[in-house]
Amino acid sequence: MIDRTVLKEHLVKWVLVAFALSSLLFLFLIFIFILAEGLPLFLKVGVNKIIFGMKWAPTKGYFGIFPMIISSFLVTIGALIIGAPLGLSCAIYLSEYAGKRTKMLLKPAIELLAGIPSVVFGFLGVIYIVPLVRSYLGGSGFSLISTSLVLGVMILPTIISISFDALVSVPRTYREGSAAMGATKWQTIYKVIIPSAKSGILASFILGMGRAIGETMAVIMIAGNALKIPTSILDPLRTLTGNIALELAYATGDHRLGLFSTGVVLMVIIMILNYVANFGIKRKIAK
Amino acid sequence: MRINPRYINRLVRMGLNVQAYFTVGILIIIVAIIFFKGFPHTNFAFILSFPEDMGREGGIFPSIVGTIQLALLSILLATPLGLGTAIFLTEYTKESLFTKFIRFGVESLAGIPSILYGLFGFIFFVIKLKMGWSLLAGVLTMTIMILPTIIRTSEEAIRAVPRQLRIVSYSLSASKWETIKKVVIPAAIPGILTGIMLSIGRAVGETAAIIFTMGSSLRLPLSLMDSGRTMAVHFYILAREGISMEKAYGTAVVLVLSILLINILAYYIMNKAIARYS
Amino acid sequence: MDTKIATDRLRLSFGKTEVLKSITIKVHRNTITGFMGPSGSGKSTLISVINRMIDFENNVRIEGDATIDGTSILDGSINPIELRRRVGTVFAVPIPLPRSIFENIAYGPRLKGTSDRTTLHHLVEDSLKKAFLWDEVKDRLGTSALKLSGGQQQRLCLARTLALKPEIILLDEPCSGLDPISTAKIEDALSELKSEYTIILVSNNTKQIARISDFSAFFYLGELIEYDTTEKVFTAPAETKTEDYIQGKFG
Ligand SMILES: Nc1ncnc2c1ncn2[C@@H]1O[C@H](COP(=O)(O)OP(=O)(O)OP(=O)(O)O)[C@@H](O)[C@H]1O
Ligand SMILES: [Mg+2]
Numbered sequence: 001m002i003d004r005t006v007l008k009e010h011l012v013k014w015v016l017v018a019f020a021l022s023s024l025l026f027l028f029l030i031f032i033f034i035l036a037e038g039l040p041l042f043l044k045v046g047v048n049k050i051i052f053g054m055k056w057a058p059t060k061g062y063f064g065i066f067p068m069i070i071s072s073f074l075v076t077i078g079a080l081i082i083g084a085p086l087g088l089s090c091a092i093y094l095s096e097y098a099g100k101r102t103k104m105l106l107k108p109a110i111e112l113l114a115g116i117p118s119v120v121f122g123f124l125g126v127i128y129i130v131p132l133v134r135s136y137l138g139g140s141g142f143s144l145i146s147t148s149l150v151l152g153v154m155i156l157p158t159i160i161s162i163s164f165d166a167l168v169s170v171p172r173t174y175r176e177g178s179a180a181m182g183a184t185k186w187q188t189i190y191k192v193i194i195p196s197a198k199s200g201i202l203a204s205f206i207l208g209m210g211r212a213i214g215e216t217m218a219v220i221m222i223a224g225n226a227l228k229i230p231t232s233i234l235d236p237l238r239t240l241t242g243n244i245a246l247e248l249a250y251a252t253g254d255h256r257l258g259l260f261s262t263g264v265v266l267m268v269i270i271m272i273l274n275y276v277a278n279f280g281i282k283r284k285i286a287k
Numbered sequence: 288m289r290i291n292p293r294y295i296n297r298l299v300r301m302g303l304n305v306q307a308y309f310t311v312g313i314l315i316i317i318v319a320i321i322f323f324k325g326f327p328h329t330n331f332a333f334i335l336s337f338p339e340d341m342g343r344e345g346g347i348f349p350s351i352v353g354t355i356q357l358a359l360l361s362i363l364l365a366t367p368l369g370l371g372t373a374i375f376l377t378e379y380t381k382e383s384l385f386t387k388f389i390r391f392g393v394e395s396l397a398g399i400p401s402i403l404y405g406l407f408g409f410i411f412f413v414i415k416l417k418m419g420w421s422l423l424a425g426v427l428t429m430t431i432m433i434l435p436t437i438i439r440t441s442e443e444a445i446r447a448v449p450r451q452l453r454i455v456s457y458s459l460s461a462s463k464w465e466t467i468k469k470v471v472i473p474a475a476i477p478g479i480l481t482g483i484m485l486s487i488g489r490a491v492g493e494t495a496a497i498i499f500t501m502g503s504s505l506r507l508p509l510s511l512m513d514s515g516r517t518m519a520v521h522f523y524i525l526a527r528e529g530i531s532m533e534k535a536y537g538t539a540v541v542l543v544l545s546i547l548l549i550n551i552l553a554y555y556i557m558n559k560a561i562a563r564y565s
Numbered sequence: 566m567d568t569k570i571a572t573d574r575l576r577l578s579f580g581k582t583e584v585l586k587s588i589t590i591k592v593h594r595n596t597i598t599g600f601m602g603p604s605g606s607g608k609s610t611l612i613s614v615i616n617r618m619i620d621f622e623n624n625v626r627i628e629g630d631a632t633i634d635g636t637s638i639l640d641g642s643i644n645p646i647e648l649r650r651r652v653g654t655v656f657a658v659p660i661p662l663p664r665s666i667f668e669n670i671a672y673g674p675r676l677k678g679t680s681d682r683t684t685l686h687h688l689v690e691d692s693l694k695k696a697f698l699w700d701e702v703k704d705r706l707g708t709s710a711l712k713l714s715g716g717q718q719q720r721l722c723l724a725r726t727l728a729l730k731p732e733i734i735l736l737d738e739p740c741s742g743l744d745p746i747s748t749a750k751i752e753d754a755l756s757e758l759k760s761e762y763t764i765i766l767v768s769n770n771t772k773q774i775a776r777i778s779d780f781s782a783f784f785y786l787g788e789l790i791e792y793d794t795t796e797k798v799f800t801a802p803a804e805t806k807t808e809d810y811i812q813g814k815f816g
Binding site for chain 2: 649653654656663725726729
Binding site for chain 2: 005008009012013015016017019020021022023024026027029030033034037086089090092093094097098102105106108109110111112113115116117118119120121122123124126128153156160184185186187207210211213214215216217220221241244245248249259260263266267270271273274278
């Protein structure tokens with residue numbers, strides 16, 4: 001009888017350990033399988049010819065994804081230019097100004113915004129943003145700027161919620177101390193609160209970048225997917241994610257391997273961003 | 288000229304206010320456009336009938352079924368796995384190198400963009416394990432995707448359960464697992480449910496990872512090995528290939544409405560959970 | 566007299582701080598033994614050795630021995646879960662489980678595998694009667710235990726412990742948050758219960774100890790200063806520290 005309960009406790013524990021390990025296992029599998037498919041082409045064609053290659057014609061043996069890397073960064077930076085100030089402002093408003101009732105309204109609204117599927121963003125971008133850009137700024141409308149606009153909105157929830165967390169975790173005494181010295185609320189925010197929440201805010205921007213660079217469905221609908229480095233904000237472009245999503249369904253042989261190579265590059269970029277945000281910056285908050 | 292800081296203060300306040308409401312405004316506009324344009328094309332017949340002519344005519348019944356199948360099955364798999372991980376992390380270990388590894392795994396999974404899940408699911412489940420484009424491949428891929436959300440929300444909910452409840456349970460001769468099963472999990476249920484609701488939302492809205500694993504067959508998936516099309520995928524194909532704007536809007540209404548309801552439900556459950564502990 | 570619980574040069578430290586310093590005590594069967602002493606004197610810690618709740622603390626080092634019915638309870642072969650069925654505990658703050666009154670009391674028996682409705686019903690009724698709570702709750706056994714008043718909750722906790730059918734009941738300042746009437750009800754219940762159980766009552770209220778306990782122990786800074794019949798301790802204490810404490814000079 002006694003042994004039974006003890007045995008059961010042990011069994012449960014080991015089952016739970018196995019469950020906990022499953023996350024690591026999945027991560028490992030994802031890694032291995034994308035690398036296993038993506039790396040051979042790097043060896044065969046050459047790292048340089050892929051990463052710095054200008055021409056993507058996989059059926060003819062050209063696997064250059066340099067324009068896509070640049071394009072991915074361009075839309076991400078564009079998204080940040082739009083999303084970062086807006087998101088940070090929202091976070092500041094939420095943490096410092098908004099009353100309880102406003103918060104009760106705004107927070108779920110922002111979470112809901114995060115829940116809207118990216119295809120819906122892409123669709124509305126095509127229907128409303130693209131024509132708007134076409135008629136007021138020129139070009140086809142499928143462009144860097146349209147994509148950045150939509151992505152800028154899509155990364156808002158990430159930026160807002162993470163900066164908000166950083167702002168509210170600034171100790172109360174900081175605020176009170178500053179207010180006691182006669183500073184106005186904005187002076188307090190600007191001189192005391194933002195500097196002490198700096199690393200969290202930065203993390204929110206970086207994670208927002210991660211979100212933008214990994215976004216796929218909205219991007220392929222709006223970006224125009226042209227295979228060259230855009231020279232103006234009105235030019236169409238193709239991102240790394242777009243490249244994979246556009247061609248995976250029908251690609252075979254080396255062509256498919258090329259898409260996995262694109263995936264490897266994307267994975268490395270995302271890993272670096274997440275690492276910087278999670279371990280470089282968050283660690284500082286903890287101190 | 289020096290401007291009085293009090294004016295700046297007021298100006299900033301106004302500026303921030305406007306921006307905050309601008310964000311909410313975007314959400315309202317998105318939802319409003321979808322509903323306004325889509326409702327005329329949405330009715331019971333649309334929901335309950337099969338699509339014809341690639342979706343140009345008819346309804347979206349199979350894609351609704353496909354969405355529900357995908358969401359429920361992946362929740363069914365991810366919940367025990369995620370809850371178990373959360374229980375392990377909170378109840379069975381102290382913070383150590385091992386838990387750091389696991390947390391690293393969870394964080395990393397959460398950061399992987401859906402297209403990479405699509406790539407992985409495609410090569411691993413569809414090709415290597417020879418599942419083909421199938422409900423099963425979609426479900427397995429989705430399970431991994433939502434796992435981090437379930438783990439995080441469950442962990443938070445479990446941590447919020449007061450320690451005294453555990454102590455009382457132990458003092459009444461309960462073992463650790465009995466305590467977890469009978470006291471900790473029941474008390475953490477609302478938080479766990481919130482995570483589940485959010486994950487369902489994710490499964491309903493996901494496209495990139497699903498289109499390459501579950502495929503996009505318009506037929507009703509009748510077995511795990513059948514390919515199928517979720518609402519999000521159907522909507523994407525209708526819109527992108529310009530098959531029918533009306534049907535696209537109609538699908539979008541059903542899609543956005545479900546996500547709206549799921550999120551509202553999640554928020555409601557979460558507030559109940561917060562009320563319980565404060 | 567018949568010894569139920571005994572400790573033999575029991576030492577316990579949390580990390581580097583020694584909290585129990587060589588405690589040797591024999592608690593007698595079917596009596597109420599009062600543990601008193603100023604805050605931090607180690608009463609709760611000693612209790613948590615007897616019910617092995619000390620297992621849930623970190624960095625604990627124990628030397629010496631503790632026995633029940635002559636058998637060591639610190640031995641590795643002892644299953645603490647089995648032990649806690651024999652040693653019931655009531656804590657200072659009543660903490661009902663977030664479920665019904667009935668289910669709170671049935672919690673322990675159910676763990677033991679009792680699932681028959683009528684058996685459980687008898688057990689619940691019996692336990693509630695012994696804790697002097699039955700009349701107040703008999704019509705609402707299905708309602709949440711959290712709706713009871715503080716005094717009722719504490720009697721519920723007592724009843725919940727009784728439902729385990731323990732041999733020993735440990736009460737750690739069970740009346741510290743209660744009004745005089747609720748306190749009196751608990752005291753009445755304990756006085757009735759001692760014929761069946763061995764009871765240890767920790768209390769900072771020396772009057773309470775004097776009222777209902779048969780034996781009294783006085784602890785100070787981890788040491789057992791004095792232990793004798795309550796009458797002796799309260800009328801002619803051997804140690805001046807005990808006398809000072811009883812007279813309210815410190816603590
Ligand atoms: N978990 C723990 N870790 C470290 N020290 C502890 C722990 N629990 C108790 N102590 C210390 O052990 C000593 C005895 O504590 P204990 O709770 O047994 O005293 P007590 O006599 O019950 O006091 P009170 O009347 O306040 O309940 C105290 O100095 C306390 O700080
Ligand atoms: Mg104590």
